Amino acid sequence: MSVDERREQLIAVALELFSHRPPEEVSIDDIAAAAGASRPLVYHYFPGKQAIYEESLRRAGRELSARFEEPADGPLSERLYRVMGRYLDFVQSHGPGFAALLRGGSVTASTNTSAVIDEVRKAAHEQILGHLALPSPSPGLRLTVRAWIANAEITSLEWLADRSVPLEELRLHLVQEFVASLTLTAAREPALAAELAGFFAGERPDGPTGKLVRDLAGLLAVPGLADTLAVLAVPPTPEEPREQA
Known part of the structure; x- marks a missing residue:
């Protein structure tokens, strides 16, 4: 694989793993094994799991937005x-x-x-x-x-x-x-x-x-409901001002 192809493969594999398990349960070793790559090779492309997770998430975000x-x-x-x-x-x-x-x-x-x-x-x-x-x-x-x-x-x-x-x-x-x-x-x-x-x-x-x-x-056909709502729909009358004693 070319450099770009290998990087894309690692992101795709990582996204698949992150899709089915919480990210904290996925390790670099899991990603390497699923990609048929070595642990050092994964680190060659990404500084750590956080970096590959964020890149996977960006790809998923673009897909979801679409x-x-x-x-x-x-x-x-x-x-x-x-x-x-x-x-x-x-x-x-x-x-x-x-x-x-x-x-x-x-x-x-x-x-x-x-x-x-x-x-x-x-x-x-x-x-x-x-x-x-x-x-x-x-x-x-x-x-x-x-x-x-x-x-x-x-x-x-x-x-x-x-x-x-x-x-x-x-x-x-x-x-x-x-x-x-x-x-x-x-x-x-x-x-x-x-x-x-x-x-x-x-x-x-x-x-x-x-x-x-x-x-x-159908809800308004429930007995009594329409009448109750009709009462609530009537605006309240203003209260008369009270006279001062």
């Missing part, structure tokens, strides 16, 4: 559904290593590894805002998107720990949470509310948003 790229065609929730399918496939394939890092419990966490994760979050944030296609996203909307990305991370990591629901169910749940968060933000921002009708007009009954609307409609 999974958020999606053509701006079709209903918004269906685009996001395809994105989350690729995202969760990545989480499932690289579980132990990323779980250790994102939970902050890995001894290999550093400024460099944190920067890689931040770049992935930034890429996801910008991709999602791009799909909303708003000329000037408000600070509130940007915060909503960031909060949803953080929630997707936490939820997917919890799923890795117990896998208590089918992956497809989790995928749909995360997309519907985004739609719900977007709707709540629009309720507070008139400019976004004006765009919301356009988003919903492009949705289909069999898509994630259509399923969410049917679920909410």
Whole structure:
């Protein structure tokens, strides 16, 4: 192998090991054995395990960022559904290593590894805002998107720990949470509310948003719930000022 080919091979082998085991459980000897190389050869290319871990993480970060790229065609929730399918496939394939890092419990966490994760979050944030296609996203909307990305991370990591629901169910749940968060933000921002009708007009009954609307409609059919919510929807009357004694 050439110098570049050998280096690329070591990174690929290391990433495979880090994907299936927490990074602190992977040694230089493990990487060398998996690559069919000697321990001194690994050290020839990398000063230590931390360096090869960070390089592996950068490669994984680029791959994960690319999974958020999606053509701006079709209903918004269906685009996001395809994105989350690729995202969760990545989480499932690289579980132990990323779980250790994102939970902050890995001894290999550093400024460099944190920067890689931040770049992935930034890429996801910008991709999602791009799909909303708003000329000037408000600070509130940007915060909503960031909060949803953080929630997707936490939820997917919890799923890795117990896998208590089918992956497809989790995928749909995360997309519907985004739609719900977007709707709540629009309720507070008139400019976004004006765009919301356009988003919903492009949705289909069999898509994630259509399923969410049917679920909410079914919830309102629960006896007494609609009446209770109607009471809460009435603004309170101002209290009369009390007369001074």
